[in-house]
Amino acid sequence: MANVWVFIQEQDGTPSTLGLELLTKARDLGDVTALYVGDGSDEAFATVGEYGASAIFHFSPGDALVSSPVSAAVAALVTEHGPDLILFGQAYDDRDVAGRLAARIGRTVLSNAIDVSLGDGLSVTHEIFGGTQLATSTITGERPYMVIARPKSFEAASAGGPTPSVTAVDLPDVGSSSAKVTGTHVEEKEGPQLEDAAIIVSGGRGLGSAENYSLVEAVAKPLKAATGATRAIVDAGWVPYAKQVGQTGKTVKPDVYIAAGISGAMQHLVGMKDSKTIIAINKDPEAPIFSVADLGIVGDINNVLPKLAEALKNA
Amino acid sequence: MKVVVCVKQIPDPASEYTLEPDSHWLVRPAEQVLDDTDRYGVEMGLQLAQQSDDSTVTLVSMGPTGNMQGIRQALAMGADKAVVVDDTALRGSDALTTARVLAAAIRREGFDLVIAGTESTDGYSGVVPQMVAELLDVPALTYATSVEIGDGVTIHRQTASGYDTVETALPAVVSVTAGVVEPRYPTFKGIMDAKKKQVDTVTVADLGVDASIDQKVTEITPAPERSAGTVIEDDGEAHLAIVAKLRELKVI
Ligand SMILES: Cc1cc2nc3c(=O)[nH]c(=O)nc-3n(C[C@H](O)[C@H](O)[C@H](O)COP(=O)(O)OP(=O)(O)OC[C@H]3O[C@@H](n4cnc5c(N)ncnc54)[C@H](O)[C@@H]3O)c2cc1C
Ligand SMILES: Nc1ncnc2c1ncn2[C@@H]1O[C@H](COP(=O)(O)O)[C@@H](O)[C@H]1O
Numbered sequence: 001m002a003n004v005w006v007f008i009q010e011q012d013g014t015p016s017t018l019g020l021e022l023l024t025k026a027r028d029l030g031d032v033t034a035l036y037v038g039d040g041s042d043e044a045f046a047t048v049g050e051y052g053a054s055a056i057f058h059f060s061p062g063d064a065l066v067s068s069p070v071s072a073a074v075a076a077l078v079t080e081h082g083p084d085l086i087l088f089g090q091a092y093d094d095r096d097v098a099g100r101l102a103a104r105i106g107r108t109v110l111s112n113a114i115d116v117s118l119g120d121g122l123s124v125t126h127e128i129f130g131g132t133q134l135a136t137s138t139i140t141g142e143r144p145y146m147v148i149a150r151p152k153s154f155e156a157a158s159a160g161g162p163t164p165s166v167t168a169v170d171l172p173d174v175g176s177s178s179a180k181v182t183g184t185h186v187e188e189k190e191g192p193q194l195e196d197a198a199i200i201v202s203g204g205r206g207l208g209s210a211e212n213y214s215l216v217e218a219v220a221k222p223l224k225a226a227t228g229a230t231r232a233i234v235d236a237g238w239v240p241y242a243k244q245v246g247q248t249g250k251t252v253k254p255d256v257y258i259a260a261g262i263s264g265a266m267q268h269l270v271g272m273k274d275s276k277t278i279i280a281i282n283k284d285p286e287a288p289i290f291s292v293a294d295l296g297i298v299g300d301i302n303n304v305l306p307k308l309a310e311a312l313k314n315a
Numbered sequence: 316m317k318v319v320v321c322v323k324q325i326p327d328p329a330s331e332y333t334l335e336p337d338s339h340w341l342v343r344p345a346e347q348v349l350d351d352t353d354r355y356g357v358e359m360g361l362q363l364a365q366q367s368d369d370s371t372v373t374l375v376s377m378g379p380t381g382n383m384q385g386i387r388q389a390l391a392m393g394a395d396k397a398v399v400v401d402d403t404a405l406r407g408s409d410a411l412t413t414a415r416v417l418a419a420a421i422r423r424e425g426f427d428l429v430i431a432g433t434e435s436t437d438g439y440s441g442v443v444p445q446m447v448a449e450l451l452d453v454p455a456l457t458y459a460t461s462v463e464i465g466d467g468v469t470i471h472r473q474t475a476s477g478y479d480t481v482e483t484a485l486p487a488v489v490s491v492t493a494g495v496v497e498p499r500y501p502t503f504k505g506i507m508d509a510k511k512k513q514v515d516t517v518t519v520a521d522l523g524v525d526a527s528i529d530q531k532v533t534e535i536t537p538a539p540e541r542s543a544g545t546v547i548e549d550d551g552e553a554h555l556a557i558v559a560k561l562r563e564l565k566v567i
Contacts, residue, residue, distance in 0.1 A: 067454075296462065297546075
C-alpha cells in the first residue's frame with residue numbers, strides 16, 4: 001500500500017477545509033499520514049483521523065515563518081520514512097513548504113492539480129489556459145512525488161476513522177533562512193463567507209468605483225449571499241483580498257454565481273466556472289463571461305442592480 | 316544594496332496560446348513581452364534600490380530570449396543590467412529545474428535581496444521563488460503586499476484572513492503581489508537607454524547546474540465545456556428575468 005502524506009494547515013483552530021479535501025482523496029491512494037501545522041488539539045486531531053489519516057506528525061511553528069523550519073523537519077522525516085507521495089493544497093503556507101521541501105530533497109512539485117493518480121509513476125491532471133484545456137503530467141523515478149492540488153478538486157467526506165497516533169516533531173534551527181512573524185492583522189469578516197455560501201454576488205471593474213460596490217452588497221443582502229470580486233478591483237483597493245475569486249484568489253462552487261461588471265478573464269473563470277448556475281450582467285455583448293453564463297443580461301449594472309435589489313427585497 | 320529581480324518573458328497574453336504538438340510545450344514566438352506580474356517586482360526593486368547609494372538592480376531571466384523585447388521593457392523601467400539564461404536543454408523545464416537555473420545565475424551575480432512575482436502568467440506553478448530561496452539558503456518572504464528595508468526586511472504577507480507582518484535579516488527572497496506598488500511606465504529616455512544596457516546571455520554549462528527535467532506533459536484534452544445559456548438585452552425589465560431564474564432554482 002502506498003504511503004501518502006497530506007499537508008494540513010490549521011485554520012481558526014481546526015484543520016482547513018482544503019486539508020480535509022486532500023485527506024479524502026489521499027484515502028483512495030494509500031495509507032495516509034497527516035503533516036499537521038498549527039497549535040493542534042485533541043478535537044482537531046480527531047477530525048483528521050475521521051477524514052482518513054492513521055498517523056499525524058504535528059508541527060507547531062509558533063511565531064516562526066512556517067516554510068523553512070517545517071520543510072527542513074519534513075525533509076528529515078522523508079529520509080526516515082520514505083513516503084510515496086506528498087499532497088499539498090494550493091494555499092499560501094502549503095506552497096511555501098512544498099517549494100522549499102522540493103528544492104531540499106531534489107524532487108519537483110506539480111502544481112494546479114485537479115486530479116492525481118499513483119501507479120508505477122505519478123500522473124496528474126491540471127487545468128491550463130483558464131480551464132479550457134486539461135493537461136496530463138507524469139513523473140517517474142525516485143519518490144516521493146509532490147503535488148499541489150487546487151481547492152475544491154475533491155469533495156471532503158468523513159470516513160469515520162479513529163483518532164490517529166500523534167507525534168510532535170521538533171523544529172530545527174534553520175539559521176540564515178529563518179524569519180519571524182511579528183504581527184497578525186485579521187480583516188473583519190462579516191456576513192456569509194465565500195467558501196460556504198450557496199449564493200455569491202461578485203463585482204468587477206464595471207462597477208466604476210469603490211462606492212458602487214454597495215450595489216453588489218444590496219443585491220447580496222436579501223439573498224443572504226456572500227460578496228466576491230475580481231482581482232482588478234482588489235488590486236485597485238476597492239475591496240479586501242479575502243473577496244477575490246479566481247486563480248490567485250478563492251475557488252468557489254456555489255449554487256448560484258452572479259457576476260456584475262466582470263469581463264470573464266480566464267484567471268477569474270477558473271475560480272468560479274464550476275458554479276451550478278451562473279448569471280452575468282455586462283454591457284458588452286462580446287464579454288467572455290457570457291460564454292459560461294446560464295443567463296446573461298446585456299445591460300448597465302447601474303440600472304439592473306438597484307432594480308434587482310429592490311425586487312428581491314419584496315420577493 | 317544588490318537587488319536581483321526575477322523576470323519572465325511570456326507570449327502576449329492577448330494572443331491565443333498554443334502548444335507544440337508532441338512535447339506540449341508552450342509555443343514561444345520571438346516577440347515576447349514582460350510578464351505583467353513581474354512589472355511589480357521590477358518597480359519594487361527600483362524603489363528599494365533608490366533608498367541607498369551604490370545600489371544596483373539586476374534582472375535574471377530564464378527562457379528563449381527571442382528579440383528580448385520583454386527584457387528591454389524591464390530595463391526601460393530603470394533596471395541596470397540583465398542576465399538571461401537561454402539554452403535549448405531548458406525547453407520544457409519544470410519548476411525545480413527553473414529554480415536551479417535562476418538560483419545559480421543569482422549566486423553568480425551576488426545579491427542582498429531577490430524579488431520575484433507570486434506566480435507567472437503562463438506557468439503559474441507558484442513555487443519557483445520558494446525553491447530559489449531554499450537553494451540560496453535564505454528566507455522566502457512570500458505574497459508581500461508591502462516591503463520595507465531597514466536593518467533587515469519587513470513585509471506584509473497576505474494571508475487568507477488578512478496579513479501577517481514578517482521580518483528577517485538580509486539576504487532574502489521576497490515575492491510580491493500585484494498591488495505592492497504601482498509600476499511606472501517607461502519614459503522615452505528610459506526606452507532609449509535600455510538599448511545600450513548590458514545583457515549577458517549565459518548557458519547551462521556556464522552555470523554548471525543540473526538541468527534534468529522530471530516532469531513530462533503527456534496529454535492535452537479539451538475540458539468539458541459549459542454550454543452557454545440565454546442572453547437577453549436589458550429593456551429596463553431584465554432584472555425580472557433574474558428574479559424568475561432564482562425562483563426557478565428555488566433559492567428564493
Ligand atoms: C497571474 C494572474 C493571476 C490572476 N488572478 C486573478 C484572480 O484570481 N481573479 C481575478 O478575478 N483575476 C485575476 N487575474 C486578472 C484577470 O486577468 C483580469 O484582469 C481580471 O479578472 C479583470 O477583472 P474585471 O473583470 O473586473 O475587469 P475588466 O476586465 O476591466 O472588465 C470589466 C467589465 O465590466 C464591463 N462594464 C463596464 N461598465 C459596465 C457597466 N456600467 N455595466 C455593465 N458592465 C460594465 C465591461 O464591459 C467589462 O467586461 C489574474 C491575472 C494574472 C496575470
Ligand atoms: N523562467 C523564469 N525566469 C525568470 N523568473 C522566473 C521564471 N519562472 C518563474 N520566475 C519567477 O518566479 C515567479 C513565480 O513564477 P511561477 O513559479 O512560475 O508561478 C515569477 O513571477 C518570476 O518572478
